[in-house]
Amino acid sequence: MPKPKPSVQKVVLAYSGGLDTSVIVPWLKENYGCEVVCFCADVGQGDEDLSKLEGKALASGASQFIVHDMREELAADYLLPMMKAGAVYEHKYLLGTSAARPLIAKHLVDVAHETGADAIAHGATGKGNDQVRFELTVMALDPRLTVIAPWREWEIRSREDAIAYAAKYNIPVTATVKSIYSRDSNLWHLSHEGGLLEDPWNEPEEAMYQISASPENAPDEAAYVEIEFESGNPLSVNGEKLSPAKLIERLNTIGGAHGIGRADLVENRLVGMKSHGVYETPGGTILLYAHRELESLVLDRETLHYKQVIAIKYTELVYNGLWFTPLREALDAFVNTTQGPVTGTVRLKLYKGNLISAGRKSPFSLYREDFATFGQEDVYDQSDAKGFIRLFGLSLKVRALNGLPVAGMDLPKPDYSKFKRD
Numbered sequence: 001m002p003k004p005k006p007s008v009q010k011v012v013l014a015y016s017g018g019l020d021t022s023v024i025v026p027w028l029k030e031n032y033g034c035e036v037v038c039f040c041a042d043v044g045q046g047d048e049d050l051s052k053l054e055g056k057a058l059a060s061g062a063s064q065f066i067v068h069d070m071r072e073e074l075a076a077d078y079l080l081p082m083m084k085a086g087a088v089y090e091h092k093y094l095l096g097t098s099a100a101r102p103l104i105a106k107h108l109v110d111v112a113h114e115t116g117a118d119a120i121a122h123g124a125t126g127k128g129n130d131q132v133r134f135e136l137t138v139m140a141l142d143p144r145l146t147v148i149a150p151w152r153e154w155e156i157r158s159r160e161d162a163i164a165y166a167a168k169y170n171i172p173v174t175a176t177v178k179s180i181y182s183r184d185s186n187l188w189h190l191s192h193e194g195g196l197l198e199d200p201w202n203e204p205e206e207a208m209y210q211i212s213a214s215p216e217n218a219p220d221e222a223a224y225v226e227i228e229f230e231s232g233n234p235l236s237v238n239g240e241k242l243s244p245a246k247l248i249e250r251l252n253t254i255g256g257a258h259g260i261g262r263a264d265l266v267e268n269r270l271v272g273m274k275s276h277g278v279y280e281t282p283g284g285t286i287l288l289y290a291h292r293e294l295e296s297l298v299l300d301r302e303t304l305h306y307k308q309v310i311a312i313k314y315t316e317l318v319y320n321g322l323w324f325t326p327l328r329e330a331l332d333a334f335v336n337t338t339q340g341p342v343t344g345t346v347r348l349k350l351y352k353g354n355l356i357s358a359g360r361k362s363p364f365s366l367y368r369e370d371f372a373t374f375g376q377e378d379v380y381d382q383s384d385a386k387g388f389i390r391l392f393g394l395s396l397k398v399r400a401l402n403g404l405p406v407a408g409m410d411l412p413k414p415d416y417s418k419f420k421r422d
Contacts, residue, residue, distance in 0.1 A: 010117040017053040025060040044187030075244035086311035096189030102323035105137035119146035133321030140324035189281040215353035222351035232339030255282030259353035290346040
């Protein structure tokens with residue numbers, strides 16, 4: 001027997017205005033007998049006017065439509081902390097969707113509290129990562145709320161099914177031709193899945209890309225961009241101070257024009273399967289590169305190398321939907337303690353999809369020309385290196401004197417019986 005549905009009175013639905021979420025509204029009313037509040041998150045997805053979705057939501061059967069502009073919150077509280085941590089999933093994915101989902105879910109919980117709702121609903125499928133990110137956030141912030149995921153319950157299996165359901169309930173659906181790609185867009189990136197990408201042997205078609213030029217079509221003349229940082233946070237682009245969201249938007253425009261930030265990745269989803277996606281992240285790619293360049297100048301070796309270690313764990317937490325966890329907060333605390341000296345300016349050259357370092361400076365620079373030069377014996381006495389090398393390689397010497405094999409090599413054993421210390 002099917003499991004009985006939980007009793008709910010009012011549901012806050014994460015609403016985009018597309019076919020799926022439009023159909024979810026009457027489906028919730030039919031199957032749960034509940035009131036539906038449609039919540040729309042403005043995370044910089046580029047829609048012209050999200051307020052125009054209100055009429056569509058109400059026509060679909062919603063009792064209320066709420067929209068929140070979350071662009072600055074996304075940039076300041078999610079994207080920049082990820083950048084400072086150096087979070088990149090499997091070498092390529094800059095976590096655009098991963099970072100936005102917990103923020104959207106946080107606002108879903110807030111709206112549920114404001115409207116007196118006892119449940120939230122989302123349109124994520126049962127095969128992807130987003131269902132985990134939404135629901136772990138709700139569990140962390142208010143586990144009393146019931147979570148409804150229609151894709152794990154309903155009989156709708158195709159776009160045609162959804163269109164037929166919409167027609168049955170007179171739901172306004174303007175588009176009947178679906179893009180061959182499944183996309184997610186926000187301030188940080190644009191992702192593409194499906195279509196030709198279902199075969200990882202296929203090269204993505206140029207028509208798929210929407211916010212970045214191909215290297216072939218990018219300008220023949222390179223562009224220079226200067227980014228100023230203070231304590232790890234970007235403050236200005238080419239001398240113009242901008243808010244976090246505006247700064248990312250500006251770099252998206254500059255980077256996109258020069259083909260920066262394209263990534264083609266076969267990634268490991270949390271749910272156990274692999275997926276093939278293509279990402280466009282021009283501004284994020286520039287920021288991450290520039291931030292690393294500045295860190296290389298001002299952070300000591302041990303701190304810089306350990307940051308690279310924790311970046312892997314930080315990335316896993318974000319990708320897996322574990323944003324609202326004590327460990328992520330603790331890692332942020334560590335990262336923030338390292339960022340004080342990450343103050344200065346980085347100059348980059350952008351040319352046909354390439355980011356090229358063109359200069360970096362900081363009042364906290366640890367680089368000293370008089371230390372690095374070969375000619376200043378009063379700063380670095382080269383004769384000191386002999387003792388350092390002897391001690392640093394002591395374990396290697398002891399292994400050899402004990403006649404132990406060299407890893408990966410089958411060599412005759414020298415006669416060390418007459419060994420003399422140099």
